[in-house]
Amino acid sequence: MRLRYVLVILAVLAALSVVESSVLPVFLTAAGSRPNLVLIATSVWAALGAPYALVWAFLGGLMADLNSAMPPGIYAFGIVLGNLVANLIEFAPIPIRWFRATTWTALVTVIAHSVWLAYANATGHSVDVVLSATSVILPLLLLNPLAALPAFVALDRVTKRLFAGM
């Protein structure tokens, strides 16, 4: 992969993480209703079968980690683990590509949020698991896959252009 592409992808991930932390909270004040932009982008990227998707998921997660009170690595770990588990979709192939991308995103959302929730509870934050599941994870199970649709359209074109010969 050319260095130019690497830099572009890194810049996009950095921009998404900054927008997720600085811009979305201004317009969407309820924390649970904010889409996880980095998670969505990296999940769709992985669902499309792009090269080094896991590496991008890890780096994107690290950038998001910089905007969190969680120690660096937790957000990244959640996304990486989510994408690893979402690989199981390979065993039950979904022929419709956009549906595959949204299902992939939904799966990563559940796994990543479970990791973050477990971390919060393990470090003295008495987060109500049932309430979090209903007020955060459940709405995001709709919101993140929905937001994954435009991401799918955009990234599908990008991957076709970037990796046509690979």
Add this chain to the structure above:
Amino acid sequence: MQRSSARPLITLGVIVLATVLLILGLTGGSAALEAPFSVALAPLQSALSTVANAIAGATRGSSDVAELQNRLREAEAERDVLRLENVRLREFQAEVAQYRELLNFSRANPTYSVVGSDVIGLGSTGCAGTDPRPRDQLGVCASVIAGDVSPYLRYVVVNVGARDGVKVGMPVVGGGFGLVGRIGQVAEASSQVQLLVDTGSFINVQAVETRATGTVSGRTDGSLVLQNVPQTEELKVGDQLVTSGLSGALPRLLPVGTIDRITSTDAQLFKEAIVRPSVDFNRIETVLVLTVKP
């Protein structure tokens, strides 16, 4: 995912890296890694946050509305000052009542020799609170530039850090000196503020009117709850809660909120109540970090 023969190696490498970072993060060894990023990110976040706030403000209405908003802000600022003054006056009133009781006691027991003192802590909390400095608290003004990406933690990022003299544990206040939270993490150019509504936040408080003491902590739904109030103490809806200063971690008399609803029953060991915070946590833009410890 990539189909090359290097795939298992890359996967393994990413997992190992993620695990190493996880361990570094949990043991606090990642602060040095974060420092350069915080310096680079803070101005960018600050600029983006300002633009987003400006757009949000512009879309909210016309210039007439802006004028009204300005007037409302002024009125709110005035109200905040008066509210703080009111809290302090009520606190002084309660203190005077206590001193009167003590005076009555010493008059009723003339054979005792008495020495006046302030309560500075409970149990073995160490030497905190003995600083004789005046109560003129100096602070660093800060703008909120980001929110936490994790929906399970209630933190915000402010644009002041170690280079501005900010340290972990310093109190952060908003309009009317209402307590917003405490500094949770400090980077070179930015800091993470743990909001009162975070589920890991616990603040010692005292009711202004009834003098009941307890702990205020955050709940998952973003509300505040008053806990650990002994059954022998009285709770009153509408009573204001201020920081008690016990343990010395926070200054006394910072407004925390108002008792909204008492939720406990007589059968419970401790009383509980829902608290309406004195700060709107969804709309905080500028805060003051109190850098001088009481």
